[in-house]
Amino acid sequence: MKKSYFFNFLIVFLFASCTGSIRTDKVDFTQGFTDGNSKVWMVEKTISPDGAVTIKQPLQQEVIVFYQSGTCFLTNLKKLASGKGQYGKLEFDHENQYVTLRFPGEKREFQFEFMDENKLVLFPLEGSDYTNAMELIPFPELN
Numbered sequence: 001m002k003k004s005y006f007f008n009f010l011i012v013f014l015f016a017s018c019t020g021s022i023r024t025d026k027v028d029f030t031q032g033f034t035d036g037n038s039k040v041w042m043v044e045k046t047i048s049p050d051g052a053v054t055i056k057q058p059l060q061q062e063v064i065v066f067y068q069s070g071t072c073f074l075t076n077l078k079k080l081a082s083g084k085g086q087y088g089k090l091e092f093d094h095e096n097q098y099v100t101l102r103f104p105g106e107k108r109e110f111q112f113e114f115m116d117e118n119k120l121v122l123f124p125l126e127g128s129d130y131t132n133a134m135e136l137i138p139f140p141e142l143n
Helices: 002-019 030-034
Strands: 038-047 062-067 071-076 086-093 098-103 106-116 119-124 133-138
Touching (some): 030 038, 030 062, 071 098
Antiparallel strands (some): 038 062, 071 086, 086 098, 106 119, 119 133
């Protein structure tokens, strides 16, 4: 009888010690996209569903600006200086590593992966209006 109480106590003690004091935090990838304010990313290349890789000429490269406020701006280098482009909304599913970019008349849904701090890859999800994968790099430092 005493062994039964001892084993029950031991099981409860082990369970409580495994779950009682562990704090889990959800991962928030917003900082990686925005650097705490805004961050300019250039589309280094796009990859179509059939595997074709496209690298645009320097002034035609797409640029995406992600803002901490949850908005984004899509343009190309030529139009960036004049502020012409599309504003959209940035939404995260941090748990699944999904990001949605909502522009007027278009919804781009991606699973994202940071290869390192200087490369972000966006893989289109099924049902996305945009079907190409994109490799993004931070706007380069100009010398």
